[in-house]
Amino acid sequence: MTPQRHAILFYLLHTSTHPTVDEIYKSLESRFPNMSVATVYNNLKVFISTGLVRELTYGDGASRFDADMSEHYHAICEQCDKIVDFEYPMLDDLETTATEKTDFVIKGHRMEVYGLCKDCASAMAVSK
Numbered sequence: 001m002t003p004q005r006h007a008i009l010f011y012l013l014h015t016s017t018h019p020t021v022d023e024i025y026k027s028l029e030s031r032f033p034n035m036s037v038a039t040v041y042n043n044l045k046v047f048i049s050t051g052l053v054r055e056l057t058y059g060d061g062a063s064r065f066d067a068d069m070s071e072h073y074h075a076i077c078e079q080c081d082k083i084v085d086f087e088y089p090m091l092d093d094l095e096t097t098a099t100e101k102t103d104f105v106i107k108g109h110r111m112e113v114y115g116l117c118k119d120c121a122s123a124m125a126v127s128k
């Protein structure tokens, strides 16, 4: 593993912000001045194909990256784009039910909830 690759994975494993490629690049560029955004992206592709990282795509927005591969869901703030993890084990049998009802071979599912994070909600309450 190259030092850059190691640093990218380490960064992702120790953040819970679900950063974009640009955010990962900005946080590491001082340590790796020769590294480009493309390098970050290519390393992320390797992590995704080896199952170490997942890519989260939301409409037209930049992809976000998550090194927490456990089964979890995301709450997304519509104001500041913050993503917060939560678990909801009650959905575990969703895929089984989907297979039973549709005869599909289910590979996975995703679910997000949208709203205002605590900070944005209280900022709005103050500005009213």
Ligand SMILES: [Zn+2]
Pocket: 077, 078, 079, 080, 081, 082, 116, 117, 118, 119, 120, 121
């Ligand atoms: Zn927010």
Ligand SMILES: [Zn+2]
Pocket: 018, 066, 068, 072, 073, 074, 084, 085
């Ligand atoms: Zn997550």
